[in-house]
Amino acid sequence: MRPISKEEYDLKCATRQLLELMSEKWVPGLIYTLSLGPQRPGALTRRLEGISKKMLTQTLRNLEDWGVVHRTVFEVVPPHVEYALTPLGEKMVEPIALIHGWAQENRENIAMVFTQRLASKQSAKP
Amino acid sequence: MRPISKEEYDLKCATRQLLELMSEKWVPGLIYTLSLGPQRPGALTRRLEGISKKMLTQTLRNLEDWGVVHRTVFEVVPPHVEYALTPLGEKMVEPIALIHGWAQENRENIAMVFTQRLASKQSAKP
DNA sequence: CTCCATGGTTACCTCAAGGTGCCTAGTTGA
């Protein structure tokens, strides 16, 4: 059992990098929504109830950096912007769908755990 | 495009619950290591360089709550404890392996993004 | 002339994840 060095685990591990991206709060919702077709920011905001402008922009910029999302600006007024998945982004839909599938299969386990945690948290602070 | 409600996205979505678990810092390493066979805490600590006792225990308890890991105590002295994946846990190895596969295929993209981000962070705070 | 919608940016605040360090308790070896 060879040790996994700090550097290897923290920095180089593409798997962890990817998992961290995918678990950013709004990433799965955005990727899934964009997999249905290109969208304008307004539409995305309306679809993902509760997302703030800041988080929408920030998350989309992040996904752009990853080369997962492409931003198209139409030079008209009022401004018109569209976001779409890149081919790399399309390739990310499948792994997320697999996670989703796993989660659905085991949704009862997950729900159980979740309600237990909620209960214990609430009983902890009266 | 039906909106996704806050509650739906935050609370009920098993997918996000699962992604959050999987992206906890030490979870992928622990799941992968345990997929090689049951392990004692000491061995896990030695393998995952940089993990603290607290984080090891905390993460393992968390995985126990999820029913992903089983803890066996041998009533001997000095104490002997073993952690192993449950059948549910075994089923989690595959999705993680898929993510891992994706990350490997696209490791160059990921590495590029990562070094860029590092560089921009360092130039931002001199 | 004012209001609203377009797509952002910025400063500020909060909370929890992750980390450090010290404590327990029993047994073995120097």
Add this chain to the structure above:
DNA sequence: TCAACTAGGCACCTTGAGGTAACCATGGAG
């Protein structure tokens, strides 16, 4: 007698993710 190994509990601290609210520039509707 003191140190070290076993597995873990607990208090404290720091950092960053996520959220709130205000601001910018433009143009059409009333």
